[in-house]
Amino acid sequence: MPDPVKAGRRRSAAPSKGDRREAEILEALEDLLALKSFDALTTNDIAERAGLSRASMYFYFSSKQEALVALFAKTVEALQEKSRAAAGDPAEPREAIATAMRRTLDRWREHGLMMRVAIDQSPAIPEIGALWTETAEIFVDAITAILVRAGVASHEGPDGAGALAGALCWMVERTFYRASAVSPEALDQAAETCRVVWLRTAGIES
Amino acid sequence: MPDPVKAGRRRSAAPSKGDRREAEILEALEDLLALKSFDALTTNDIAERAGLSRASMYFYFSSKQEALVALFAKTVEALQEKSRAAAGDPAEPREAIATAMRRTLDRWREHGLMMRVAIDQSPAIPEIGALWTETAEIFVDAITAILVRAGVASHEGPDGAGALAGALCWMVERTFYRASAVSPEALDQAAETCRVVWLRTAGIES
């Protein structure tokens, strides 16, 4: 049922009952995550909310972990979609940093809950960890490019642009993660703080 | 048995059988954490290793989570012990940063496993999260002091020394966390990278 040969799929791909169910389950899961921690959720909770029996759920996902992976994969796809749409930055480091920060802020505002859950489960669910690291890597590359354009030495090693970008990326991750658990305003502040550190690291006087 | 009125305890506090048992359990837990993830551990594993029945374990800790809290609390105490011992920095920002970084590196080298486990469990076990945040706050205060001495404006708000120190602190946490899962050398590199970002954020040309 999943994956009707996605590449080159027929047009108007008749969403079979199974497809709908699958979506319903993920929807149920997402809804419930707003109410309970993932750990506290049971397969029963999810099945009940999605309107089928627990056993039937296993027809679609072989565990709640796998369901979460599927749900998170969808979110990541959405994130990367937007990244691609907004690609091709017009250089100027200071502006590029401000833009990147604004976009990051948007992502967290829209998908904060999902990202928080995924990050929490990253150590326990390798697939989620991988997905998240992969997403981070795209971000690291983007920051690296900005740093280089701002004049930071691009060599390998602990003080090269790549390593610095890595540290900055994970600074943003943690800072936003914590702020998003506090309030939307905290998120704004987090963005501003991170922007300043970026600028200074890039060697641009703020 | 736990907590025989710690403040003002009798001298040479006879380590009753219970005290020994408690220590044995924590030791067993720590040993096992080197082999298996905390989630994968069962109360049985721990009890077996500690040489008593599962039911007896519950006499000392009401869950494996609580045992982990106790174990982590011990580690945190050790960390703060050393922090206090090395307190009273002799100013000079550049040197202070290098020293702080070196100390952080030592902590991770010695207690990396425990810190990683605690961080992983922070979202799930509030007591651990609180303990970790508390530890971080001590660190944030130290960085704030260094930044101020280096000339960073100390006002509140997203670009004040406090906020910047917070971002830097969590940058270090994440960067070391990830590096410590890779190799000791990665940890060295992490330290160097973080040092550079600190210096630039403090406005000191490296």
Add this chain to the structure above:
DNA sequence: GAGATAGTCGACACAGTGTCGATTTTAATG
């Protein structure tokens, strides 16, 4: 040596997971 207190453990009840096989529903085909 008579309590009391600390420690131990087998046995139980319970909650959640994942699977199996029997059954019904759906959709494609002549």
Add this chain to the structure above:
DNA sequence: CATTAAAATCGACACTGTGTCGACTATCTC
């Protein structure tokens, strides 16, 4: 539209891990 293979559903079961209870033993204290 009748047939039939595949898709989907679910009750029931076996299993694993948790936490508790009550009866028992060891250890201390006077």
